[in-house]
Amino acid sequence: MRDRGFFPGPAFVQGPAFLPDRAVRAWIWTLVGFVLAMVTVGGATRLTGSGLSITEWAPVTGAIPPLSEAAWLAEFERYRQIDQYRLLNQGMSLAEFQVIYWWEWGHRQLGRALGFVFFLPLIWFWLRSRITTGFALTLIAIGALGGMQAFVGWIMVASGLEEGMIAVAPIKLMTHLMLASIILVALTWIATGLRSGRVEPTPRAVALGAYGLVGVILFQTALGALVAGSRAGWTYNTWPLMDGVFIPSMAVLFPLSPWYANIFDTVATIQFNHRMVAYLLVGYALWHAWRVGRLAPGTVHLRHARIMAGLVLAQVVLGIVTLLLAVPLWAGLAHQVFAMLLLAMAVVHARIARDAAPARRRVDTGQPLPVGGAQISP
Known part of the structure; x- marks a missing residue:
């Protein structure tokens, strides 16, 4: 296996001896x-209002929950x-405090577990x-992003502990979620790139269109985080109008x-x-599916483009239902989780399209390599 440098790229060789390591691929997924x-x-944790239940950041000792009634009472007092x-x-x-405490504690322990599953x-x-x-x-660079994401998570919690605050600051919540989204994009990109097998060649324009889809989904995810952080989903619970109009007045939008x-x-x-x-x-998703059908x-x-168009439509319907029902726990959580699945699927589509674009495939001879083959780096 050759070392292709710091950033992952579409390195290809011919022959079954260079099939990607199944254990590595399973680990990344x-x-x-x-x-x-x-x-x-x-x-x-956010939807149940649990994020501020643990008022200290203790990366090591914080893994141990209260083990006695006195410890629980001390935690509750804080x-x-x-x-x-x-x-x-x-x-x-x-x-009731224990319920919200366990949500936040579980979130932090899952983060610790992710660190071990990543680095070991x-x-x-x-x-x-x-x-x-x-x-x-x-x-390692992705792992560093994970460390930054954890640190931003504490800064986010700290913002909710300030005087007069009852929740975390929306812009910090957005930063926290977007770092998680970028990590998801990077890992999904790499995991998809470790596949073996052949796919049909496609013009580079298909990959460029898929990149655009990933970008718009990321942007919409950031806006969704602002909605969550500001609790904007609990207002204007009608659709398609907001307070009786499709576009509110400038005085309402820009006071x-x-x-x-x-x-913000x-x-x-x-x-x-x-x-x-x-x-x-x-x-954009409908246009992309139509354009891929022509190209x-x-x-x-x-098939991937059409699936993406269907998933986008389903996510929008779920968002409308969540709004009309004033964000019940099940709907709000489903909307957020589906957004992450949608983002991951868009990355899979983009990576496969990118690897299938002939203009991107070169070997040492400078000649295009037939579509497919085994990848030796992500």
């Missing part, structure tokens, strides 16, 4: 599953000192030369100065932006 689980539990308790949960019983196999595979140095360094402050701080603007980009995403008819790429 396991990491993808862990990230999806982290986002799921994190979403449930929670009773913050404004979320005084302004929102006054009179909460110890049993990485070291083992690297020492046994089952991955290249370039591959390992790429994964703050400077104007860009409204993007005005509930009406936050929800309106999320709605409009949802329409854009539907239009690569009868291929797996067309």
Whole structure:
């Protein structure tokens, strides 16, 4: 196996001797599953109002929950000192506190477990030369993003512990979720690139269109995080109109100065932006499926594009239902989890289309390599 450098690329060789390591591929897909689980539990933690139940960040000792009644009472007393308790949960019983505590504790333990599942196999595979140095360094960079994401998670929690706050700051929640989304994109890209087998060739324009789909989904995910952080889903619970109009007045959308402050701080603007980009995403996904049908008819790429269009439509319908029902736990959580699955599927589509574009496939002779073959790096 050759070392292709720091960043993953479509390195191909011919012959079955170079098939990708099944254990490595299974490990990367396991990491993808862990990230999806982290986002799921994190979403449930947010929707149940559990994120501020643990008021300290103890990376090592925090893995041990309260083990006695005295320890539980001490933990509960710390929670009773913050404004979320005084302004929102006054009179909460110890049993009710334990429910929200376990959600936050579980989220943090899952993050710790992800760290072990990430780094221990990485070291083992690297020492046994089952991955290249370039591959390992790429994964270490992703791991560093994971560490940053955990740190931002604590900064996010700390923002909710400030005086007068009963929830985390929306922009910090958005940063936290977007780092998780970028990690999901990177791992899914690598895992998909480790496949073996053949796919039909396709023009590079198909891959470019798939990249655009990933980009719009990421942008919509960021807007969705602002909706969640500002609780904008609990207002304007009608569709397709907002307070009786399709486009609210400028006075409603831009009451703050400077104007860009409204993007992060005005509930009406936050929800309106999320709605409009949802329409854009539907239009783009349908256009992409139509264009792939013209450029690569009868291929797996067309099937993927059509599946993506259907999934986007389903996600928008789920979002509308969530809004009309004023964000019940099951709907809000399903909407967030489905968004992550949609993003992962878009990355799979983009990676396969990119690897099937003949203009991207070169070997040392400088000649195009037939579609398929076995990949030796992600």
